[in-house]
Amino acid sequence: MIDIQYGILKEIPVPEKYGVIACIANVTITQPDGHKEDDAALIFCRKSYGFGRSHLILRQNMHGVLETEVLIKMATHACMCLFGSFMPDVTHKLADLILDNTDDLVLHPPEDVLIEEKKREKEIERMGLHLVLNDTTLVDAR
Known part of the structure; x- marks a missing residue:
């Protein structure tokens, strides 16, 4: 059995008709022999009664x-x-999602960089140097 630990998820907007949710995250995969591998991954989750099955495509596999x-x-x-079976229309949509998000996956920063960015943003907000309300910047004194 493979153990997968996810980092901070960056959700990708996907039209409702696709039936999936897509995210990019840093993952740590632990093989049964104890070997650990860190990489970024494009994650597809099937939308069925919340979240159903999921599928990972690692950054290292995007070369082709x-x-x-x-x-x-x-x-x-x-x-x-x-989905458990081959469906040409869904396969075509997933191919589009993979191709459209290749650049985001390849350029996804390591987990420690993301954590530092979040800390810096929280500190700026706490100090009142950058205030955003309803996606509108009210104060930006950075």
Whole structure:
């Protein structure tokens, strides 16, 4: 059994009709032999009664995404894992999601950088140097 620990999730906006939720996060995968691997991953979660199945695509596996055959294999595998069978329309949508989010995944920063950014933002807000209300910046004295 593989143990997966997720870091901070960065949600990706996905149209409702896709039937999935997509996120990018740093993950730590622990193999049964104890070997640990840290990498960023594109995470698909099936929307069914909350969250159902999930599927990870690691950053290190994105090297062939620009080749059509590799992209279709990745999307087909994701479709099989999430929905249990091959569905051409869903596979096409997943391929689009993979391709559209390749740059975000490849450029995703390590977990410690994200934690430091969150701490810095909280400190700025606490000091009143940057105030945002309803996505409108009221004060920006950074």
